[in-house]
Amino acid sequence: MKGTFPIEKFSHLSTPFYYYDxxxxxxxxxxxxxxxxxxxxxxxxxxxxxxxxxxxxxxxxxxxxxxxxxxxxxxxxxxxxxxxxxxxxxxxxxxxxxxxxxxxxxxxxxxxxxxxxxxxxxxxxxxxxxxxxxxxxxxxxxxxxxxxxxxxxxxxxxxxxxxxxxxxxxxxxxxxxxxxxxxxxxxxxxxxxxxxxxxxxxxxxxxxxxxxxxxxxxxxxxxxxxxxxxxxxxxxxxxxxxxxxxxxxxxxxxxxxxxxxxxxxxxxxxxCQSGSLITKVLYVKEGVNKKFVIVDAGMTDLIRPALYQAYHKIENITSDKIEEEYDVVGPICESSDCFGKIVSLNQTQRGDIIALRSAGAYGEIMASQYNCRSLPKAYYSDDL
The missing domain is CATH 3.20.20.10 (Alanine racemase)
Incomplete structure (x- = not known):
């Protein structure tokens, strides 16, 4: 089961950003x-x-x-x-x-x-x-x-x-x-x-x-x-x-x-449950033994997986195709910049929108500007 998001409104917003219900x-x-x-x-x-x-x-x-x-x-x-x-x-x-x-x-x-x-x-x-x-x-x-x-x-x-x-x-x-x-x-x-x-x-x-x-x-x-x-x-x-x-x-x-x-x-x-990090797929890369979904959010936007090896449910909210397994990674120049390995996602392509769930706690507040990246913006359900 996927969360409910105003996907049509997300398409007009620059990613990555935090979305609060x-x-x-x-x-x-x-x-x-x-x-x-x-x-x-x-x-x-x-x-x-x-x-x-x-x-x-x-x-x-x-x-x-x-x-x-x-x-x-x-x-x-x-x-x-x-x-x-x-x-x-x-x-x-x-x-x-x-x-x-x-x-x-x-x-x-x-x-x-x-x-x-x-x-x-x-x-x-x-x-x-x-x-x-x-x-x-x-x-x-x-x-x-x-x-x-x-x-x-x-x-x-x-x-x-x-x-x-x-x-x-x-x-x-x-x-x-x-x-x-x-x-x-x-x-x-x-x-x-x-x-x-x-x-x-x-x-x-x-x-x-x-x-x-x-x-x-x-x-x-x-x-x-x-x-x-x-x-x-x-x-x-x-x-x-x-x-x-x-x-x-x-x-x-x-x-x-x-x-x-x-x-x-x-x-x-x-x-925690009221917040999600919304990010967009930049590339789907074929590795030797696996596929990588490279998104525009990174550990600078949500550091918990890199810092604690924490789990966040990851969903492709714009695809209803059959599921495949991917490693979901960000653009930061660190090997730890990985949101999840062997993640089952609906078949994913460039431009798809990915939601990292349960990110309302220790997400936005721990964001950094490492790699001179901008801090993520926030949007709210009662404004969209």
Whole structure:
């Protein structure tokens, strides 16, 4: 089954470009709000997945907060109209200007990842005669069983404060006068489809909460990050992730203290299926043992296959001929510039339009100008 695209309108547009199904995005946001609302959970959108202003504005219109990992993302969230008091700022390497930007904007919370960062935030907030609201990012040492580049919750990862150092950090925190501990923050990785990983996170958080309770400490907020994956192989059959079982897992297994609020930071699951990279066939090249479909999009437009060996469903949306097998490659002068090998496509020729599906997350935002190429434009279903 192929996706539905306004092919006749694509023929007048210069490729490559990103195409966003804004109705699917809105339907996805409706499901998030419905399922999270059952339990009064709070959801922030992880801006790193896609910072396109139109996409951000739609997400903001649907009431989500913003999870930012740079000063630039804070600026993008504010430009799109996100209220400052719904913006959280994470990231292992916050520069002084970024921290001060957060102070000046009045953001909700800083997710802090180390003792040196605590000290810097305390110093900068003291200079402004402020008390900074922070959450400690704790590394729970949970294996998300996903690609090693996007696993973040193991001891070997650079993120967060290790469990063995938590007491020491809390002791130090009590000495800092310009910081207020608002919550605990966790994030174990990305593209997680096995709910058992999130169940394990809940159990670990319960243990940590019990330990904190013995220290007479109860925080206001538990932030469990994001990480919910999508179905890259069947983007039409599973166009909206299973938010019901995702949120239900935390509702069933996480033991919140009275009046504690639970926050999430979903990125990929919000935007991924609504975006596709549209490209045109330049040549069909006969190799010795295979055929190559050479398209005008490259790793500069969608780097995930080259960087992660990630799979994206590839469709020839202008051919209904019998299927053949091709390697689908781009024009970049790198052997890694390959979108898929031994891909079954309807018989393909020069000028055909190819869609790379499930590209709404970590597609446009990671585009580069390597080889002096132009960044891809974006078009939207409600404008064509």
């Amino acid at each position: 804004t109705q699917l995005l809105r339907d996805t946001l409706f499901e998030i709000n419905k399922e999270a609302g059952r339990h009064n959970f709070h959801v922030h959108y992880a801006v790193k997945a896609n910072a396109n202003n139109r996409i951000l504005s739609i997400i903001r219109e649907n009431g989500l907060g913003a999870d930012c990992v740079s000063g630039g993302e804070i600026k993008a969230a504010l430009k799109a109209g996100f209220p400052a008091d719904k913006i959280v700022f994470a990231g292992v390497g916050k520069a002084d200007w970024e921290i001060n930007l957060g102070f000046d904007a009045g953001i909700f919370c800083f997710n802090v990842e180390s003792v040196p960062e605590l000290d810097v935030i305390n110093e900068l907030s003291a200079a402004k005669n402020m008390v900074a609201p922070i959450a400690l990012r704790v590394n729970p040492n949970i294996d998300a069983h996903t690609h090693h580049y996007i696993t973040t919750g193991l001891n070997e990862n650079k993120f967060g404060i290790s469990l063995s150092h938590l007491d020491q950090v809390l002791d130090h925190l009590s000495e800092l006068k310009n910081i207020r501990l608002l919550g605990l923050h966790f994030h174990i990785g990305s593209q997680i489809t096995d709910m058992d990983a999130f169940k394990s996170l809940c159990i670990r958080i319960n243990e940590i909460q019990e330990h904190l309770y013995q220290r007479m400490l109860i925080v206001d907020i538990i932030n469990v990050g994001g990480g919910l994956g999508v179905d890259y192989e069947n983007p039409d059959r599973n166009s909206i992730p299973d938010f019901h079982h995702y949120f239900e897992t935390f509702y069933k297994h996480l033991k919140l203290r009275p009046k504690q609020k639970l926050h999430f930071e979903l990125g990929r699951a919000v935007v």
